[in-house]
Amino acid sequence: MLGHDSVESRNAVAPAARSDGAPAEGRARSRLGRPTVSPPTRALVAAPLQLRMLLSPRFRAVRNRVQRLDRKGRWQLGLLGLLGVAFWTAIFIFFYRALNYFLSVPDFGPVLTYKLLGMVFLTFFSILLFSNIITSLSTFFLSAELDRVVAAPLPRSVFFYARLGDTIIESSWMVVAFAVPAFLAYGVAHGAGPVFYLVTILTLPPFLVIPATLGVACTAVLVNVFPARRTRDILVLLSVVAVAVLYMFFRMLQPEQLVNPEAFATFVQFLAAMQTPSSPLLPSTWAAEVLHPVLNGRRGDALFHFALLVSTAAALTVLCEMLLQRTFLPGWSKAQEGRKARFTRQPAWERVLRFITLPFAAQSRLLVIKEVKTFFRDTSQWSQLILLLALVVVYLYNFSVLPLAGGAVVTFYFKNVIAFLNLALAGFVIASVSVRFVLPSISLEGRSFWIAKTAPLPLRRLFWSKFWVGVVPILVLGEILVIATNSYLNVLPAMKWLSSITLGCMTFSIVALGLAVGAAYPKFDADNAAKVAAGVGGLVYMILCMSFIGAVVVLEAWPVYALFMSRLRDTTLTSWAQVSIAASLGSALLLTVGVFVASVRYGIRRLETLEP
């Protein structure tokens, strides 16, 4: 434990690690788990062994999960692997094409690729810094297993390095996965030799350690100022805001101009003029400076910058350990503090909630209020609304920059086709929002599901309360998207009505389907909604939604086409056309109602038979 220096040499084998079955000494034990090794032997067990033992649960957990996969699990893993390869390939192709494009520009080419490399490193560095702060909050201060590890007679340095290792693995693996195809593309596009790949492999570790140590240090200070749980809330919120702003910023840059040769000249000027990673004090600049000379076979001070990276990483690690020695225990104690309820304490908020839920039966009302309260008290949930807002802004912005120039007929044609396609797009947005908010709502009952199951509560009430909590905001969102875009495009009134009504009906079915699939694939042990959405249930749901939306759009294509052509040619619809339009629209309505009814029935039945 930190702050218990004196015990470290005498108690070299940590109980926490022993329980996992330590390799050498751990095997020699009595049936009750007491190690039979003598004290002098124990004293010889060095810190690296303890470090290995502390890190081993992570790897053992992965190994055990893989070893115990059933047939379904192996399929899922295979599918996930395929998706990973597809994602990886997409990144490689994107970078490879972008780099080739840049390199084809005379004079500017190498400058642009260097700028891009700097931008890549700077982006990685910023992401890593933020992700390390959030991860280290868990690994150092909030993890469930910390009680045992902190209570173990461990040297402070072992605890620090084990947790730092955990933090680096957890926060950096995704960035590394993203970086590999990107750097591979750099190598291939520049025709680099094996030295480039070797240097890249050597550069990454110190580059990952620097933001990790900075992140841990930052967390240690923050936790001593605020309680850890509060800090995490603030950071989650900040990260969501940062992502939302970045997303909007990136969209407003109009990256589509990259593929527009006419706009390219100005983009080159823009990129070249950007004062990106030129600060010589940033580790991302050093990393770029290590790779750049190797890449182009040009002169440069790669070794100096590599030394800078390594020495900074080492120095920061030592400084961070010193800081943690002083600040860990007070911070950890603070992390145990509880929190008072927020939001719903205000009588006004509570009154509004009670008023809104007046039309519901007493039990349903209680459930709806509970859903809303728990949603707004969970930062990882409500902060997603900020991302949603960014999504809406970008969605509407996309329509404002659509190139709709052309003759009157062309414009009229384009606008109505786009409005129709917008129906599918808006449906997709609704499904994406539902997969994150509606699908997990059954799973989020979690281990508390016994409360509803053992109460005299018809479970259809639980289903309907979750349905209304989901459908109302999503319906508002969907209608805003279609009404605003249709108004902007100034499409036919019939088209406006058709879009609004279709999307409204689809929303009911999509939300009900979300609950049904959520009940079919419950994950009561998931601690947050994102994990549920990312599971098999999420995949199944998205496939079902896409099929449903696609079918509705196909069924409505003929009525829209017939109406549109009659308007364009200024003719009246024949009686056959009218009948076929009614039949198509009727089929779409029937399908929507069918999906809704089937989802509700299945969802309620499933809830009734679920065994938590």
Place this chain on the structure above:
Amino acid sequence: MIELIHLTKRYGHTLAVYDLSVSVDAGEVFGFLGPNGAGKTTTIRMMMGLLQPTSGTVRLAGHDLATDAINAKRLCGFVPDRPHVYEKLTGGEFLDFVAGLYDVPATVAAPRRDELLELFDLQDWSAELIESYSHGMKQRLVMAAALIHAPRLLIVDEPMVGLDPRGARLLKRTLRQLAHTGVSVFMSTHSLEVAEETCDRIGIIMQGKLVALGTVEELRRQAGERSNARLEEIFLRLTGGEDVAELLTALRA
């Protein structure tokens, strides 16, 4: 009040509970004992509708759980072995929520909530989020929630786990008081001392089968133990205590 009739639960080839028949009268505290994995929690989960029995009937206050679950549950209070509750609600809000689920009018629920919070020593914590409660506090909160609608039956699974001696004593006293008012209590426990002190009758389950049933005195006779034998000895005799004996020897070594 509580009737389990030929209750059986099978998981694939594993028989978790087999042909279990027990009845508990009004005002009786029934202790359900057995070693780990004997089928206690499975039985209780079937009694509360959390698991579907493979065969057999659960009747609570005359209502068949399979056909009249809502009315059966309305009269029942349940305390699970692990106190998982909605962490983002406050203790007070949770009790109000449960009262609402059981259709307790707000005018009755509010004073009862305050009374139970005080009884279980949680009044100072009622406005705190449950996520900040200790295990023992959550256990007491769940106990309070099980009583908020004044149930006629109380089903309790391992209630002493995580409770401090004060909390345990409070719970034992509460269970006895409830029995005095006519409430039937069905309690599974590992604590033989608690069972001996609190229960009117005891059932011992082994590998899914009921191996003994009766008062402590009747069990003593069934086990062929001397008249002053403690429940621990009777339990070990009836359940075969080789593994326990080995554990005790190893611990003493």
